[in-house]
Amino acid sequence: MLACRFTGAGYLAAGLNVVRPKGSDYTCAILTKRRAMHNANIVEFSHVAFAYGSNRIFSDVNLTIPRGKVVGIMGASGSGKTTLMRLMGGQLQPQSGNVTVMGRVVNDLGRDELFALRRKMGMQFQQGGLFTDLSVFENLAFPMREKTRLPEDMISDLVLMKLNAVGLRGAADLMPSELSGGMARRVGLARAIALDPELIMYDEPFAGLDPISCNVIGNLIRTLNDALGVTSIVVSYDAVESLKVVDYVYFIADGVVAAEGPTAEVKDSQDPFVRQFVRGEPDGPVPFHYPSDPYGADLEVI
Ligand SMILES: Nc1ncnc2c1ncn2[C@@H]1O[C@H](COP(=O)(O)OP(=O)(O)OP(=O)(O)O)[C@@H](O)[C@H]1O
Numbered sequence: 546m547l548a549c550r551f552t553g554a555g556y557l558a559a560g561l562n563v564v565r566p567k568g569s570d571y572t573c574a575i576l577t578k579r580r581a582m583h584n585a586n587i588v589e590f591s592h593v594a595f596a597y598g599s600n601r602i603f604s605d606v607n608l609t610i611p612r613g614k615v616v617g618i619m620g621a622s623g624s625g626k627t628t629l630m631r632l633m634g635g636q637l638q639p640q641s642g643n644v645t646v647m648g649r650v651v652n653d654l655g656r657d658e659l660f661a662l663r664r665k666m667g668m669q670f671q672q673g674g675l676f677t678d679l680s681v682f683e684n685l686a687f688p689m690r691e692k693t694r695l696p697e698d699m700i701s702d703l704v705l706m707k708l709n710a711v712g713l714r715g716a717a718d719l720m721p722s723e724l725s726g727g728m729a730r731r732v733g734l735a736r737a738i739a740l741d742p743e744l745i746m747y748d749e750p751f752a753g754l755d756p757i758s759c760n761v762i763g764n765l766i767r768t769l770n771d772a773l774g775v776t777s778i779v780v781s782y783d784a785v786e787s788l789k790v791v792d793y794v795y796f797i798a799d800g801v802v803a804a805e806g807p808t809a810e811v812k813d814s815q816d817p818f819v820r821q822f823v824r825g826e827p828d829g830p831v832p833f834h835y836p837s838d839p840y841g842a843d844l845e846v847i
């Protein structure tokens with residue numbers, strides 16, 4: 546079963562030129578099973594409310610993520626996109642409502658069940674999340690050693706396979722401090738797929754990258770999703786780059802889903818909020834300022 550999860554068949558299908566791990570079973574049973582389940586939702590938020598202390602982030606969020614799709618979750622900085630990901634991963638608990646992932650209500654799970662569920666989720670973190678004292682190779686090998694009992698030679702092959710998929714096999718021996726921002730993002734992506742997850746979450750995958758690197762990352766997200774038969778969630782404020790790869794978009798604002806729709810419809814939307822976001826216009830319903838007391842009061846001039 547475990548060997549089958551590490552088939553590499555999807556990588557080959559995508560023309561990603563993988564190394565065949567020694568001793569692994571190359572059947573495609575898992576991929577076939579995944580594709581057969583595509584009509585079910587992999588994530589559901591039902592009337593989710595959440596606050597950090599008195600700072601209310603979500604009042605009533607409802608959304609569904611169908612299997613097999615690449616879904617974008619967009620919103621202004623501070624609207625709660627990373628918080629939404631933490632709720633999916635069970636790092637945070639909603640005050641009310643339910644977060645269901647792969648049929649399990651995340652907020653009801655015990656520690657062991659939650660860890661088992663997380664094992665099927667890959668995350669690319671907004672802040673990078675690489676271990677600074679470990680090489681690129683070791684950063685990828687670490688979760689495999691922690692979460693599986695695979696022999697070292699297979700782990701080595703798998704690490705090289707994942708790095709090859711993101712074009713960085715040649716960077717295996719570099720330290721994170723020796724990587725450019727775009728390379729680090731790609732290593733983060735390789736690590737997100739290290740354990741062959743069913744659901745991959747990307748938090749701001751395009752932030753700080755040049756246009757070519759953005760395209761490389763966007764193409765990787767799309768190709769890996771379709772070739773591996775997984776589901777991907779792209780959390781981003783970058784509408785231009787996100788809309789090139791996602792199938793469906795949710796917009797978060799004021800603690801709720803403010804708008805949603807298939808990518809083509811979103812691009813042509815006349816809704817003022819969606820238009821402002823998609824076109825990056827400075828004026829519109831999305832405010833520039835974090836909520837605060839009146840400016841004059843802070844400066845004590847009124
Ligand atoms: N651990 C925390 N404790 C208290 N407040 C937090 C915490 N994390 C985030 N917040 C607050 O919650 C709000 C949403 O933060 P979050 O990081 O989810 O936003 P975001 O949409 O991901 O923003 P960005 O686009 O800048 O990454 C912000 O107002 C932030 O200050």
Ligand SMILES: [Mg+2]
Nearest residue numbers: 626627671748
């Ligand atoms: Mg964020």
